[in-house]
Amino acid sequence: MIWPAFKLSLLVVSLATLLIGVVGTACGFVLAKRQFRAKELCDALLTLPMVLPPTVTGYYLILLLGRRGLLGRYLYSLTGWTLAFTWEGAVVAASVMALPIMVKSARAALESVDARYEMVSFSLGKGELETFFRVNLPLAFRGIMAGIVLSFARALGEFGATLMLAGNIPGKTQTMPLAIFEAFIAGEDRQARALALILTFTSIVTIYITNVLTRPPKSA
Amino acid sequence: MLNAKIKKEFRTNGRVTFALDASFVVRQGITVLFGPSGSGKTSILRSIAGIVAPDEGRIELGERVYFDSQTGTNVPIQRRRIGFVFQDYLLFPHLTAVQNVAYAIGSATPKGRRDRAIELLDLLGIAYASDRRPHQLSGGEQQRVALARALGSDPAILLLDEPLSALDAVTRLRLLGETVDLQRKSRIPFLYVTHSPADAVRLGDFALILNAGRIVQEGKPAEVFNAPRDSAVSRAVGSENILAGRVQDHNEREGISVINLGGCQLVIPCIALPKAAPVTIGIRSEDIIVSRERIGQTSARNLLQGTIKQVVQDGQEVDLLTACGVDLKVRVTTQALHALDLRPGVKVYLLIKASSCHLLP
Amino acid sequence: MDTVLKSLSRMYRQLCRAALLVALLLVWILPPSASGQNRPIVVGAAISLKEAFSELGDVYERRTGTKVTFTFGASGELERQIEAGAPVDVFASAAEKEMDELQTKNLIDRTTRADFARSSLVLVVPRDSELQVQSFSDLAKPSVRKIAIGNPKTVPAGQYAEQLLRNTQIWPKIDSRLILAENVRQVLDYVARGEVDAGIVYATDVQVAQGKLSVAARAADGDYGPILYPLAVIQDSASANAAKGFVDLVLSPEGIQILKKHGFQPAK
Numbered sequence: 077m078i079w080p081a082f083k084l085s086l087l088v089v090s091l092a093t094l095l096i097g098v099v100g101t102a103c104g105f106v107l108a109k110r111q112f113r114a115k116e117l118c119d120a121l122l123t124l125p126m127v128l129p130p131t132v133t134g135y136y137l138i139l140l141l142g143r144r145g146l147l148g149r150y151l152y153s154l155t156g157w158t159l160a161f162t163w164e165g166a167v168v169a170a171s172v173m174a175l176p177i178m179v180k181s182a183r184a185a186l187e188s189v190d191a192r193y194e195m196v197s198f199s200l201g202k203g204e205l206e207t208f209f210r211v212n213l214p215l216a217f218r219g220i221m222a223g224i225v226l227s228f229a230r231a232l233g234e235f236g237a238t239l240m241l242a243g244n245i246p247g248k249t250q251t252m253p254l255a256i257f258e259a260f261i262a263g264e265d266r267q268a269r270a271l272a273l274i275l276t277f278t279s280i281v282t283i284y285i286t287n288v289l290t291r292p293p294k295s296a
Numbered sequence: 297m298l299n300a301k302i303k304k305e306f307r308t309n310g311r312v313t314f315a316l317d318a319s320f321v322v323r324q325g326i327t328v329l330f331g332p333s334g335s336g337k338t339s340i341l342r343s344i345a346g347i348v349a350p351d352e353g354r355i356e357l358g359e360r361v362y363f364d365s366q367t368g369t370n371v372p373i374q375r376r377r378i379g380f381v382f383q384d385y386l387l388f389p390h391l392t393a394v395q396n397v398a399y400a401i402g403s404a405t406p407k408g409r410r411d412r413a414i415e416l417l418d419l420l421g422i423a424y425a426s427d428r429r430p431h432q433l434s435g436g437e438q439q440r441v442a443l444a445r446a447l448g449s450d451p452a453i454l455l456l457d458e459p460l461s462a463l464d465a466v467t468r469l470r471l472l473g474e475t476v477d478l479q480r481k482s483r484i485p486f487l488y489v490t491h492s493p494a495d496a497v498r499l500g501d502f503a504l505i506l507n508a509g510r511i512v513q514e515g516k517p518a519e520v521f522n523a524p525r526d527s528a529v530s531r532a533v534g535s536e537n538i539l540a541g542r543v544q545d546h547n548e549r550e551g552i553s554v555i556n557l558g559g560c561q562l563v564i565p566c567i568a569l570p571k572a573a574p575v576t577i578g579i580r581s582e583d584i585i586v587s588r589e590r591i592g593q594t595s596a597r598n599l600l601q602g603t604i605k606q607v608v609q610d611g612q613e614v615d616l617l618t619a620c621g622v623d624l625k626v627r628v629t630t631q632a633l634h635a636l637d638l639r640p641g642v643k644v645y646l647l648i649k650a651s652s653c654h655l656l657p
Numbered sequence: 658m659d660t661v662l663k664s665l666s667r668m669y670r671q672l673c674r675a676a677l678l679v680a681l682l683l684v685w686i687l688p689p690s691a692s693g694q695n696r697p698i699v700v701g702a703a704i705s706l707k708e709a710f711s712e713l714g715d716v717y718e719r720r721t722g723t724k725v726t727f728t729f730g731a732s733g734e735l736e737r738q739i740e741a742g743a744p745v746d747v748f749a750s751a752a753e754k755e756m757d758e759l760q761t762k763n764l765i766d767r768t769t770r771a772d773f774a775r776s777s778l779v780l781v782v783p784r785d786s787e788l789q790v791q792s793f794s795d796l797a798k799p800s801v802r803k804i805a806i807g808n809p810k811t812v813p814a815g816q817y818a819e820q821l822l823r824n825t826q827i828w829p830k831i832d833s834r835l836i837l838a839e840n841v842r843q844v845l846d847y848v849a850r851g852e853v854d855a856g857i858v859y860a861t862d863v864q865v866a867q868g869k870l871s872v873a874a875r876a877a878d879g880d881y882g883p884i885l886y887p888l889a890v891i892q893d894s895a896s897a898n899a900a901k902g903f904v905d906l907v908l909s910p911e912g913i914q915i916l917k918k919h920g921f922q923p924a925k
Contacts, residue, residue, distance in 0.1 A: 142850065142852055143850075143851055143852050144850060144851050144852075158852075160852050161803065161836050161852070161853075190386075192382070192386055193386060193388060195347060195373070196380075196382065196386045196388075197399075198372075198373040198374050199345055199347075199373055199378065199379070199380040199446075199449075200399060200400040200445070200446075200448070200449045201374050201375075201377075201400070201402065201449050202374060202399075203374055210399070211388060214390045215388075215389070215390055239839075243836055243837070243838075244808070244837060244839065245835075245836060245837055246837075258808070258810065258811065260737065261731075261733055261734045261737050261810075261811045262733060262737075262810040262811050263733075263736075263737060263740075263758075
């Protein structure tokens with residue numbers, strides 16, 4: 077029970093973190109450096125999964141992506157496949173729940189980069205994309221990395237929305253938090269303890285890495 | 297050659313607080329854009345660069361039209377071939393000097409970019425600092441990297457926004473000379489913004505005087521500063537005469553040096569520069585004494601003879617624009633003007649104490 | 658700007674006053690404890706008993722004035738909660754296993770233990786299913802891709818389902834397609850929402866999801882079970898008398914009638 081849950085958690089959380097890293101940074105950039113009318117509304121919507129109870133978010137995910145969901149039904153009629161009860165669904169649930177953290181971290185990191193460097197880059201003939209990758213991203217790197225690590229931790233501990241969208245199927249969608257819950261209910265104390273220890277250790281390492289990354293550099 | 301007509305209104309809380317309306321041409325050489333703080337110099341540069349768009353007008357460089365309010369043309373910053381040196385340099389802190397310059401260069405291979413970057417750094421005399429980060433460079437070194445980087449993008453014109461204002465006097469002086477050399481070597485026009493009259497006179501082949509959003513006078517720097525057309529210009533450029541010349545001779549026993557200004561000579565307190573060294577002398581217009589008669593025995597070391605070309609009224613005082621080998625503006629009261637019957641065409645003698653002549657940094 | 662700020666702070670003060678009033682009102686309105694003489698009792702029951710027991714609880718309240726609070730869930734989950742010290746007075750399970758485990762640990766008053774109902778398993782499919790599932794063996798068809806049962810580890814309905822499927826030799830053919838639910842009502846929900854192609858639930862659960870699913874087959878009695886529901890009073894319950902009273906009601910002819918109404922067969 078422990079080993080499959082561990083492997084599954086690793087797979088789901090790695091993919092989720094990758095997805096969040098890209099999408100979250102992109103959203104953070106647009107919110108930090110561009111002006112448009114619905115900006116704060118977008119920020120609020122992106123923050124929502126962090127504020128809503130996880131089961132509410134899970135409920136909305138099913139409404140949207142379940143076999144008969146608003147979007148899920150098209151996916152099902154086109155491919156005969158649905159996100160519910162699959163590890164891909166677990167990735168989606170973890171991503172949605174951890175995305176707000178990434179967006180907030182990325183936005184703060186990019187906002188702290190002097191806006192004039194972008195202007196300098198443009199004046200040297202560089203386009204927006206190149207400027208993002210060669211100027212904004214390197215200068216915001218520490219904050220963004222910290223965001224990725226925090227998202228990783230959040231995705232690792234994701235329970236409620238995952239249970240609702242992906243279910244609790246050992247070997248297929250039973251990530252470590254779900255495995256702990258089942259072990260507890262089934263009276264398997266030793267398993268529960270082992271899993272809890274693994275997750276605790278991972279969390280401590282995560283905090284440590286975050287602190288190291290966000291420490292200001294030593295040079296003047 | 298840059299041809300610019302820029303009109304823009306700046307608003308705070310809906311009310312217009314500043315209106316820019318400038319038409320000018322930038323030709324080969326160094327054109328100085330001079331004006332007091334808030335006169336609109338930086339706004340003009342930013343309009344040319346494409347950072348802001350004027351409300352109305354037209355900006356064209358050579359045959360390329362960068363902005364035209366009538367046709368709705370507004371070429372984005374990236375596609376204008378304009379180099380910009382910012383007041384605080386804005387070197388990328390995460391890149392070394394050579395990487396900063398290489399960033400600007402568009403050639404294909406990384407090696408090609410690095411080689412050309414080192415070439416430019418060498419041109420500015422700081423190739424030795426290639427692999428240092430900006431925070432490891434002195435102000436003067438950073439300025440030179442900024443120049444190299446702006447040139448790296450192969451611009452058709454270079455805009456400089458008070459690039460020397462943060463430097464100490466010695467470095468500034470040296471960099472002024474180097475900037476002139478750089479322009480000659482690069483052969484693109486420089487538009488140089490400054491609020492220092494001395495810099496303007498030392499650098500500029502041509503000067504545009506900006507005041508309250510308008511170009512109030514243009515011409516050769518020495519002319520504009522020492523012969524302001526009206527009181528508005530006069531107030532913009534300040535009361536100091538700025539004269540460029542070379543050290544001719546020293547006389548330690550008497551504690552003086554002689555400066556050759558081209559059209560005449562000036563005796564100033566002794567300075568520690570070698571013969572033939574270039575110098576800039578400032579004489580405040582209030583420090584010059586006017587006489588209708590030649591006076592023999594005075595304590596003033598300088599007696600210059602000249603003719604009044606123009607009389608410019610400025611409230612209770614008057615500026616006499618005189619030609620005495622060089623252009624000098626002399627400030628007198630209106631009473632003096634009438635008492636001595638000072639009019640254009642009248643011959644006058646100017647008395648200037650050696651101590652009134654300041655060596656400008 | 659200033660006028661906006663001023664009116665905001667006024668609104669804020671008014672809001673605080675209103676909130677305080679509401680809080681006071683709630684404290685006054687909500688009864689501090691039972692309206693009757695006795696302390697309320699807490700009944701932990703398998704979720705398949707939800708409708709039947711809610712009705713029994715109403716009857717008991719009206720008759721004795723003692724309030725009955727229910728906590729419904731999978732029997733395994735309830736068992737663990739009781740072991741962890743949850744303040745439950747009566748436990749009603751959907752299988753003997755959980756009750757046996759509590760009895761071994763001396764957590765129930767074994768003199769009060771009794772079987773009170775019997776149920777059976779059915780196979781249900783979504784109402785609009787086009788997969789032509791008409792028997793349990795049809796589950797082996799390749800077109801049936803997702804089958805929901807309760808988690809055998811913790812849900813009695815899942816234990817019975819596994820028993821049934823193994824006894825009929827269907828289990829090895831379909832075990833890779835199983836979706837495990839946390840309780841039997843979740844199985845019902847999955848089928849009703851069309852998230853799965855078929856599910857195994859109690860016959861008594863079907864009427865809860867009226868209209869959204871149809872019964873494809875009933876399990877033959879010999880292949881599993883029997884499904885017997887035991888209940889008992891928890892040892893050292895603070896309201897032992899009231900708890901015993903509730904148990905008596907469930908076992909009485911009246912209780913049997915109510916259970917029958919909800920589809921449960923008598924235990925004997």
